[in-house]
Amino acid sequence: MKHFIFFLALIFSGLSFFYFNKEDKVNVVEDRTIRIYASASFVAKWGPGPALKELFEKQNIFKVEFIESPDVAMTLQKLNFEKQNASADLILGLDQFDIARSAAKIEWRTLPALSDDMISEVAGALKSQNQFMPYDWAPMTFVGRQDLKVQIDQLDDLLKPELKGRIALQDPRTSSPGLQLLIWIFETKPTEQAIVYLKALMKQAHSFSAGWSGAYGLFKNKQADLVFSYVTSPIYHVVEEHDSSFVSIEMKEALPIQIEFAGIPKTCKNCEGAEQFLRFMASQEAQKIIMNKNYMLPVIERAKEATEFDAIKVYRTLPIKFYDQEKIEKWINQWTEIRKNEGL
Amino acid sequence: MKAFKQPFSFISAALLCYFLIPYLIFLKYFNLDFNLDYAEAWWAFKNSSLQAFVTAVIVTGLSIPLSFGVFTLKNPWFALTQKLLLLPQILPALFSILIVFSMVDPFPMGTTGIIIIFTVMHLGFATVLLTAATQERMGSFGLIAEVYDVGRFKFYRRVYCPLMKSNLLTIFVLVFIFCFASFSVPLVAGGGRGTNLEVLIYEKIFINQNWSLAWTLNLLQSFFIFILSYLILKKSALPKVDFEDSKYMQFRLGRVGLFIYLALYGGGYLMGLVKARGALAQFQALLPEIILATQHTLKIMVFYILINILLLITWVYDYVKSGRQNSSRHLLATSTILVGFSFYLLIPETSLGDYFKIILSMTILFFPPLFRSFLEKPLDQLDSQILTCKIFNISTSKIVFTVVLRQIKKPIFLWLSFLTIWFLSDFAILKSLGVRTATVGLMAESFLSSYRLSLAYLLSFYILIVWVFTLLAIYLLKGVFGVINKKFAS
The missing domain is CATH 1.10.3720 (MetI-like fold)
Known part of the structure; x- marks a missing residue:
């Protein structure tokens, strides 16, 4: 047995030596490298990251290094800890809620005007702040199949008895889309009515998943007839699966919008490169890549011309707002209370 | 010693x-932050405990006949079945949720629903554990009891249960702990009781960005499990013995149960695979x-x-x-x-x-x-x-x-x-x-x-x-x- 251990130790030290040496050669971060934190689906081969990197590096002297961000909340907390030692030059994938939460904790660089033809829906986001650049967006609504028997025109229609237990929703305590739906309800109805509505909606919900993927999985598996998702979701099925049976539903109420922002922390090391990359992200070529790979709408109008995305009807949307933390917590608490009292 | x-x-x-x-x-x-909403934390703790306790009782109970079902099989089926039983432990939780939702329609949301999903997810694992433990502990007791014709139920009551008590308790506690600290299942199937401590921890991070509070909750959860494990899982130092198969260790109805469990879960998974065959070209790419x-x-x-x-x-x-x-x-x-x-x-x-x-x-x-x-x-x-x-x-x-x-x-x-x-x-x-x-x-x-x-x-x-x-x-x-x-x- 001693020999067995000796062999193990030998193999282990050999492999360690090999990898330690290899790392020294590979992980030399060049001065021209822009370190960008982005989500796994952005960095993945089927996401926009690789194509953006390739195109950007062709056009510029900078090199792009994507670092997968486990969760925006964790990345922001890490930035907050590292302060001056933080290595991030650019953070992608921030939403309205992240911006509000991080405002007090992290200092961000003020951005110059990076594009002058932003579409009206997202341009509003730039009026109240100049530290974050929107790079894609989509209104959120309910997505169903074309053979859905129930006519849905407004939020109240979701309470029809045929839909009892047939709507896949996300938990607002753990999911950004779930929070969007909750805020949408509170924004479009007076508080008392919103609470009554939420109570009724609990019975219509098939389930509240921890994240968007859980709810969408249930919907795809036909466990639910409707799911709260993006108006762009059906485009994925048309393009990738050649299935045009999915539809996003237009509502009488103006829809909430999910915008993805990019921001440069003040502690950036290659700030010039990060700004250059942001400028590039606002270009028509980059916007097309993001749109096609992320299945979200571009922030500049011309990018979607003559594509499947041009056919998407962008329904009436709510103006973008950055909510106070206290307000969000109050709504969450109300939701939790209703859910808790729902019984077994 | x-x-x-x-x-x-x-x-x-x-x-x-x-x-x-x-x-x-x-x-x-x-820093630790004890500025907790104690009523909320207690509610979450009660939910976690109830779901975990009932599941652990059911899973431990069912794993006994199923492990006797495994002993009716001869190699290579014996080994293969044990591998298949681990399927729910291997697949992402979402798959298990989808399979159970397809199996039980309409699905009873709430505590019952959570317990059903947990049971399906952990029953295979518990059966494998118990089969291995039985081989370690039972030795030739089954065979001796069979030779002396003591009767199946007397054997279970007088020999099997006392000998396997500590192993059954280990399985119970492990299943309890896995369920207690689960995140996605209580949310999806939970109804009003979807909040448990793990969800609260995530909420403190995602909504409040309060890592101190999340850390305090985790410490409380870990402390509870530590105490539970320390108090319940006591050492039992009976020597290891060579296992002899016997009729008393085999249970045909257990084999039927095993077959139903594997057919439903494996079948659900296979259905998912068959549906996914359209994406084969994408997969190849x-x-x-x-x-x-x-x-x-x-x-x-x-x-x-x-x-x-x-x-x-x-x-x-x-x-x-x-x-x-x-x-x-x-x-x-x-x-x-x-x-x-x-x-x-x-x-x-x-x-x-x-x-x-x-x-x-x-x-x-x-x-x-x-x-x-x-x-x-x-x-x-x-x-x-x-x-x-x-x-x-x-x-x-x-x-x-x-x-x-x-x-x-x-x-x-x-x-x-x-x-x-x-x-x-x-x-x-x-x-x-x-x-x-x-x-x-x-x-x-x-x-x-x-x-x-x-x-x-x-x-x-x-x-x-x-x-x-x-x-x-x-x-x-x-x-x-x-x-x-x-x-x-x-």
């Missing part, structure tokens, strides 16, 4: 420190990336397995020397997100950093529960032999290598097979670590989070194949090392 117990051992302390690394990191960076991710995964896994073996040897050495099991065996449910975040904070984002992070976190999270599941009892059973060796002044390393490890080869292999499959299929830990190295588990997660459910199904099947080949490789290596060892010895 009381006479040989050491009051303090440096190795014991070092081992405990290793498993406490995430806690120590959090202590350094965050991504094959170069998948192979690359497999290479990364396997490279890290080699280190991971070696570190686990070294940890095990240190653990056994410490056990032989100090006469007691290390206290870190009670650290059974550290929050994944907090372990991930502590290393995410501390270790740089380089490929080498990824290796460290992955190996550290996975050993910290997987070693204690799997040690408890497969190795603790077999080790305890060697107590009298260790004592005899000590009386004869045999050196500790000789006891470890020639007496202990040689006799627990089978549980070590079972333990290794779980370590590898949990490693291969995990994405929750890797995601919370923020690793840059592409692994097959992370690929499955990014498929799930970008509309590509079908690709995730196909990838899960691929992971199963990789696992089987990995086990074969380990088995062959074991044989090769055995031959080398004999050569050196001679």
